[in-house]
Amino acid sequence: MSVSIDAEVIDTDVLVLGGGFGGAWAALRASELGADVVLVEKAHVARSGASTMSGGVTTCPIDSDDLNIWAEEFISHGAYMCDQDWTWQLLEGARERVKTIASWDVPISRDEDGNIRRFASRGMVDVRCMQYQPKKTMEELRRRNLAQGVRIYDRVAAVDLLTSDGAHPTKGSIIGALGFGTRDGKSYVFRAKRTILAMGVMAMKGKWHIDNVTGDGAAIAYRAGTRLVDLEMGCGGTFTVLMKNYDLGGYNIAVAHGAQLINAAGDRFMAQYDPVRFERSELSRVVAAFVKEINDGRGPCYIDLRTCDASYWSDLETVWSRNSQILLSDHIPNPRENPLLIEPQWGAWAHGMSGVQIDLQCRTNLDGLFATGSNAKNKATGTHSSAGSPTAFAMNTGYIAGQTAAHEACELPLPDLNAGDIRTLIDAMRAPLARPQRGLSPDDIHDRMAWLETSVVDGVLNNAGKLYRKLEVVEEMRAALESCHAPDPHELAKFHEARNIVEFARAQYLSALDRTESRESFYREDYPETNDDEWFVWHGITRTAGGVPVFDREAIPLERFPLQPPSTGGRRLSPVAAMMNGTYDAAAYA
């Protein structure tokens, strides 16, 4: 049909929003199955998202591994809050995805015999990971997608989903998306039989130096009426700040190779909390241990790389370049001879512990919409995201979503578009370009949102008072967005990123207030106990037509699953609460 609107209309079978690891895998799989595929990326596929900037660690099962042991480790460390069918699907899929990557021409850390070098990384004892070069892998994915005929739209920011009834939230289905060119400002309407969200995690700009993962996927989904899950669990952190200013990156890799954390007295403080995994324990506990050291006057703390094995240093130069930039420079003391001042950050960084609800086929609750990667809730790993599991989840959800979407699309006609609805959405998308320059700029709003997460101590030691104060800022920024001016398409992209961050943060803080307990990475000083009687659930949030969120609690169907927790029900101090009051018993919380 012809649509009289000021935009380019692009029709496709499968629309993939986001060209990081999850999206690139989804587009590739859907196109391999014969679907016409459009891949939309606000930066440049192969140079965007968390995947490109990651350490390139992924869960690496091989045929000879007994996956029962791996599944048990994932599920027990995930506090049994897993969909165990997902855990098995992830592990079995990871075996195949690893074989695929190993067959590509990308650098992988290998031993002297040329076999993939596998190692126990952060969070696990029996599970093994591997390390690949993420930039080269993303380049290979781009090349393969183009070879398959995938139409890639770089520098196009997707802003909202199109719905069959024109409503947000919708009672109908998802029929595509709307976006604009971040350089030329051109409006795009993507009409699709099936749409896959692959837009990554939400992080405040300036925090992690991965500034374009701004929660776009989850925020877009939320506005359209998708159910999000466990948003409050999407606060996390890791040790990223070296010598107060430099970005370390690769904590998981460093500790996998033997790096240690020590306090001002030189004591390896994780020994008292986790005598098996030490610094490879749950990040929530390692970061909480750091906060405890600081609060009790035993700081500052250091990362000691002198205990790393030889392959850590050789891989720095061959497999991963970003980390080596600072460690091998002369801007810091020689890390082979000196412990280095280190600190973690804590804040919105989901790691798959929160996000869009998906089923085993990566379908959301909205017809026509799928989600992959870190903008989806990873039910395979429960409350714990071990090193390598987010990339494994991105690859496998991408593969599965691409496959299912392609199969479904071949049976469907193109949906009808309503020109009136689309004109309204385009006007709203472009409105900041036409506003006068007054009030806060997009940068001002990003500043204010980033400063909400300035202190790691405040972030870990959360309570209702702090959450309400954060929500006051969020409401102020929501109002500021209404009059925010964007002078050009580049700034318009930052405006929409700010809009998504504010939307996501609001839902996250409200979810945190609603959850009246503490559990692993989620700690509230005012509710320090884990309360299984009320909160052994998946915690859903859905936006209503008035913008008001509605919460639900979905029971975890343990009766369906083979592995059962040693005990259910009851209350006890959460591990972080016990660490803070000095009663933590390593054996009891193992």
Next chain:
Amino acid sequence: MHNDRLTIDLTLCDGCGICVDSCPTDVLRMDAEAKKVTIAYANDCQACYLCQDDCPQHCIAVSFSSQNPRRKSIYDLLGIA
């Protein structure tokens, strides 16, 4: 040409445009007239080093020491270290 985070030696730049694709935050653009790269949105540089790594002429340098106004060290906030 430089700002707080990026320095570009334009005498070496051959205008290939690779860095313009590399930048995740759209800091760099091509100057159509000069046929060289230009720093269009300096404040958005996230110091990820992708442009520096990708430049075949090695004409881009990302500063290690630039300050990040959106992040403060907990050691500075608490006055230790």
